[in-house]
Amino acid sequence: MAVKEDRYKLVRYSPWLLHFNTGACNGCDIEVLAAITPLYDPERFGIKLAPSVRHGDILIVTGAVTKKAAERLKRLYEQMPCPKFVVAVGACAISGGVFAKSYSVVGGVDKVIPVDVYIPGCPPRPEAILDGIVKLLKMIEEGRAVSKCEHKG
Amino acid sequence: MSTKAEVLSKLAIRTEVVKPKRIVFVIRPEDLRKVFEELIKTFGPESFYLSTIVGVDLPAENKMRLDYYVHFIPEGETVVIRTFIDRSNPVIDSIIDIVPGALAGECETFDLLGIVFRGNPYLKRGFFVPVDLVQKGIHPLRKDSGV
16 A cells, blocks of 8 residues: 655655665766766755765665675665665666676676666666656655665654 | 896797787796896886786686786886696796785686685685685686586
């Protein structure tokens, strides 16, 4: 059932992002960084960068998840306070992309942690990344995105 | 003052040119330490740095190729010191005591190809390779590793 939860209010008004590279070629990272420049002005949506994962609301993951990075990704996710949301940026973060069958790769981000929004592209444009995050905020507002935290509150 | 080519040619078996400013000096594996000692003695320890060590598995020739990419800072010039070692017994002398920057390159090459750098105490499996492959004893960059 779609529930509008008050505890999501802070995330809705000013989501703090944390960017994590799990094995990307840097293409998506550059686009994520471009998306947070004044040219695209993400602060009009209240979007800011979090100084630490413990302050983060939205985790942006780029790149195919390698077996080594998977442990770190899980640990980062567990350190985030609830409510928390995950955005997978780029073809590799969605499914592993061209690296899917590699011996060192687990696959997409959703093999390790729950993902709320997928942004396809190789790499996606900064507009697409911002659009994805704004869509996530809209989903939160309408109660369609519910944080999959184990501990409520 | 002698030039790089003069110093390196003395110990090289042959030289190849991949492209301008990228001369390859092929040396004997037992001369590796001597080459780096000579470079330090002639040009000083701060005139160059070892940018990377590249290992290649050549099963057809039963050999492994090691390329040491050495960058000379004042000239902005890179030379390659190349050597071939036996594939069935891939052992070569470590240079971390004279060139400490070789640590990452040697550890990586050991993990991915199984080349043992004699005298490097920091070699361990699982430096880059995932745990499941380490447990199976697989060196992923060997052509017959099956991954």
